[in-house]
Amino acid sequence: MTTLLEVDNLSKQFRGLRAVSNVSFSVPEGAIVALIGPNGAGKTTTFNLIAGVMPPNEGEVRLAGRRLTGLRPDQVCAAGVGRTFQLVKPFGDLSVEDNVLVGALHRRPRIADARRHAVQVLELLELGPKRHQIARGLTLPERKRLEVARALATEPRILLLDEVMAGLRPTETDRLVEVLRDLNRDTGMTILLIEHVMRAVMALSSRVVVLDHGVRISEGAPAEVVADPKVIEVYLGSALESGEEGSGP
Amino acid sequence: MTTLFDQLTARGRVALGLFALALLAVPFFADGYLISVITLVLWFAYVGQAWNVMMGFAGQLSLGHSLYVGLGAYASAALFVHFGVGPWAGVWLGMLAATLAGAIIGTLGFRFAIRGVHFALLTIAFAEFTRIAFDHIGWLGGSGGFFLPVGDAAGANPFDLRGSPALFYYVILALTFGALALCRRLLHSRIGYFWLAIREDQEAAQAVGIDVFRAKLIAVMISAAMTSLGGVFYAFFYNNLFPEQIFSVGRSIELILAPVIGGIGTLFGPIFGAFILTPLAELVTWGVESAGLDMPGIKQIFYGLALVAIVVYRPEGVWPWVARHLRLVHQPGDQPSHRAGDRP
Amino acid sequence: MPLDFYLNVAAGGLLTGLVYGLAALGLSVIFGVVRIVNFAHGELMVIGMYAAVLAAGSLGIDPLLAAPVVAALLFAVGYGLQRGLINRFIDRPDHMQFILLVGVAMVIVNGLLIAFGPDSQSAQVPYAFDAIEIGPLLLDTTKVYAGVGALAVAALLFLFFRLSLTGKAIRACSDNQLGARVVGLNVERLYALTFGLGAATAGIAGCLMTLLVDVRPQLAPEYTLLSFIIVIVGGLGSMGGALLGGVLIGISEAMAGFLILPSMKSMFSYGLLILVLLLRPQGLLGKRP
Known part of the structure; x- marks a missing residue:
């Protein structure tokens, strides 16, 4: 498999605090890779560095060989990166359909064309029946799916999903896992996800990258990573518990 | 154009049609006073519509829109007085000046990430700065005022915009309907959806590929250009311009009353707001006067109370509420073609 | 023109600027804590x-002596305004808060117009x-009293x-609203107190200023x-910044009014505002957000 996204030696400091230091990993075309780690490990910062929200102090990000670092977030999106926000950011006063339409307009300038595409994406995320509702009125699980739909509507080459399972009930998690897996299988969509819910990580990802205190401490297949003593020591012991909390006994 | 009013119910369309017909007929039955009052109402509706593009659609609060009114007014008046060039040519210079000013303010504000209230203060600062500058431009009359030769009030010379109240009335009516149609088009265009997205959440808008800086700049420039047309009308209607009046913060605030009361971000809000506000203010003034009282600021007090009441009790404006209760627009769930982003 | 002359103008501007600074201090305190831009401050x-x-006209009381009573009166006005109206706007969008206070300002200024008329009135003091x-x-006694008074109140x-x-x-409330709530502080009351203090200032x-x-x-x-x-020039939320900004504006207004044209003096203030907004949006003494 060819490499789609390359994160090369990325570092970011906030007022002397190293949030991310020398992190490197890559995401092969068509793969689902998970980025995990305890709170404050630098996962969301890494996402923001990839998405162009802020510039790194060192290192760079490439998409299919093209340098993304230095681009604005909208240019990163244009280059083919779709992202969601951990704290969902729906366009609250717009309808669900218009939320996704805005994303679709990025590559489809004609309204009618973009609207057709938006409706398709909404069907995919099982939000079809909700499309005329105002986004503000959606439940949290629905808003999470709306985030995914809006990012997907921009027709990215890679989707960055920031904790889209957080706050979902186990059945909802399984449903979303299935949707994402279908998406990956049917369209070959590459996905990089930050996730706390281990159930989803184990079910979805082909590779897992583990961060702790801004440093990459482990990488490999899910089963390998779970068995890595370093990972167990810093993270998995507690995270597994909290991640599985939602699924009950 | 077929989609121009598609969110209106049949009843809404009839109401709008009757309203438009009534407006067209006004000069045939109204006296001079009533025509001048409705002209003023339409002027506020028009300029409010222009302001709404920036605040209601793109979410950028401007409290310095008097700047664009003033630039349009002075540019066209200067061409007319000094070079004999009529307003229909002067309009272009006015729009150019205002668009340029909007571009400068927008570029500075948005490049340096000045947001919210700070951006509003920046717009005030530019308007005030310009006001004081115009006070000292002798060529344009300075603080003593700039006067256009008064035309023949009985005739009608549409080319120089000189003539009877009815002529001015139809010009501002055409501008108002033109602005409504333009805003409807804008709101359903790509840039319109981009504006709404930015208004709702700038970060999320950027994440879906919207060049936020460019989109906001376009909003300011369109709003400024539209507003400057209102300035051209103002100059030829009143025939006198004083920097202290036309560029003042008070004027900027007057401009936002109609859309705020009617409904920020709605298409009919500015028109509706202007039509309820001005007559009510006239009524209050009349009431106070007939009670034998002399209260020079009573109209402004009424406006101030109206602003407070609206943001406290009905922040989305009066129009959406009225339209909902009189069933003039489709409700969410009414019919599948309804789209929530269209605030009629 | 002798140097003394410029010094006199500058010193006069500085003293006036301290009063401006005190007024701005009130605004800054309100913004720093309540996060509301008080468009009705003037x-x-x-x-x-x-x-x-x-007080001076009807009772012959010196404005300096009337100040504590006036402060109490405006504290009540500010407290009431925050309690009755503004508190419910704390979590509303910026522009709504702004429009609310624009409305309040219109009511006050036109109420004053009805009550007192458009003509200037002054407080007569023997000095x-x-x-x-x-x-x-050689400084006007009134300016010295006003400047020193402003400095004293700012210190208090x-x-x-x-x-x-x-x-x-x-x-604590201004640093962390949620935290303040958690430790049991009555945030609404503290906001009202703050608005009252800002209004009193x-x-x-x-x-x-009447001097x-x-x-x-x-x-x-x-x-x-x-x-x-x-x-904005001094830096939002910085008390020293407000005084410094006031003094800067006071001096530049005095100098501009004297060297160029009195009617153009506020152009410099607006020019300064635009420059600061663009080059140092956090203000001269403000901290970067």
């Missing part, structure tokens, strides 16, 4: 001016034409926030904008 200040003029000589400087305010329990609670600044200028309702929006300019 209006509150002009209420203070009229109160002082009335209106006296001067104090300090080295090469500073001590209140540093030393008193309520002051500390208010600061504006009222005192108004009293001092320097005649009052008319139309001063209100001018002072509102002036206070904004000062706060």
Whole structure:
């Protein structure tokens, strides 16, 4: 498999605090890779560095060989990166359909064309029946799916999903896992996800990258990573518990 | 154009049609006073519509829109007085000046990430700065005022915009309907959806590929250009311009009353707001006067109370509420073609 | 032109600027804690001016002596305004808060217009034409009193926030609203107290201002904008910044009015505001967000 996204030696400091230091990993075309780690490990910062929200102090990000670092977030999106926000950011006063339409307009300038595409994406995320509702009125699980739909509507080459399972009930998690897996299988969509819910990580990802205190401490297949003593020591012991909390006994 | 009013119910369309017909007929039955009052109402509706593009659609609060009114007014008046060039040519210079000013303010504000209230203060600062500058431009009359030769009030010379109240009335009516149609088009265009997205959440808008800086700049420039047309009308209607009046913060605030009361971000809000506000203010003034009282600021007090009441009790404006209760627009769930982003 | 002359103009500007700074301090305190931009600040200040003029005219009380009473009056106005109206706007969008206060300002300024008419009124003090000589400087007594008074009130305010329990609670509130709630502080009450304090400060600044200028309702929006300019130039939430900004604006206005044209003096203030907004949006003494 060819490499789609390359994160090369990325570092970011906030007022002397190293949030991310020398992190490197890559995401092969068509793969689902998970980025995990305890709170404050630098996962969301890494996402923001990839998405162009802020510039790194060192290192760079490439998409299919093209340098993304230095681009604005909208240019990163244009280059083919779709992202969601951990704290969902729906366009609250717009309808669900218009939320996704805005994303679709990025590559489809004609309204009618973009609207057709938006409706398709909404069907995919099982939000079809909700499309005329105002986004503000959606439940949290629905808003999470709306985030995914809006990012997907921009027709990215890679989707960055920031904790889209957080706050979902186990059945909802399984449903979303299935949707994402279908998406990956049917369209070959590459996905990089930050996730706390281990159930989803184990079910979805082909590779897992583990961060702790801004440093990459482990990488490999899910089963390998779970068995890595370093990972167990810093993270998995507690995270597994909290991640599985939602699924009950 | 077929989609121009598609969110209106049949009843809404009839109401709008009757309203438009009534407006067209006004000069045939109204006296001079009533025509001048409705002209003023339409002027506020028009300029409010222009302001709404920036605040209601793109979410950028401007409290310095008097700047664009003033630039349009002075540019066209200067061409007319000094070079004999009529307003229909002067309009272009006015729009150019205002668009340029909007571009400068927008570029500075948005490049340096000045947001919210700070951006509003920046717009005030530019308007005030310009006001004081115009006070000292002798060529344009300075603080003593700039006067256009008064035309023949009985005739009608549409080319120089000189003539009877009815002529001015139809010009501002055409501008108002033109602005409504333009805003409807804008709101359903790509840039319109981009504006709404930015208004709702700038970060999320950027994440879906919207060049936020460019989109906001376009909003300011369109709003400024539209507003400057209102300035051209103002100059030829009143025939006198004083920097202290036309560029003042008070004027900027007057401009936002109609859309705020009617409904920020709605298409009919500015028109509706202007039509309820001005007559009510006239009524209050009349009431106070007939009670034998002399209260020079009573109209402004009424406006101030109206602003407070609206943001406290009905922040989305009066129009959406009225339209909902009189069933003039489709409700969410009414019919599948309804789209929530269209605030009629 | 001799240097002494410039020094005199600058010193006069500095003293006036301290009063501007005090008014701006009130605005800054309100913004720093309540996060509300008080668009009616100049209006509150002009209420203070009229109160002082009335006290001087009808009872013969010196504006300096009337200041504490005026402060109490405006504290009540500010407290009531925050409690009754603004508190419910804390979590509303910026522009809604702004429009609310624009409405309040319109009501106040036109209420003053109805009550007192458009013409200027002044407070007569026996030392209106006296001067104090300090080295090469010959300063109007009124300006010295006003400037020193402003400095004293600013110092008191500073001590209140540093030393008193309520002051500390208010600061805690401004640092972390949620945290303040968690430890049991009544945030709504503290906000109302803060708005009251800010209004009282504006009222005192108004009293001092009557020593320097005649009052008319139309001063209100001018002072509102002036206070904004000062706060932004000095740095939002910085008490020292407000005073520094006031002094800067005071001196530059005096110099510009003297060297160029009095009517163009505020152009410099607006020019300064635009420059600061663009080059140092956090203000001269403000911290980067």
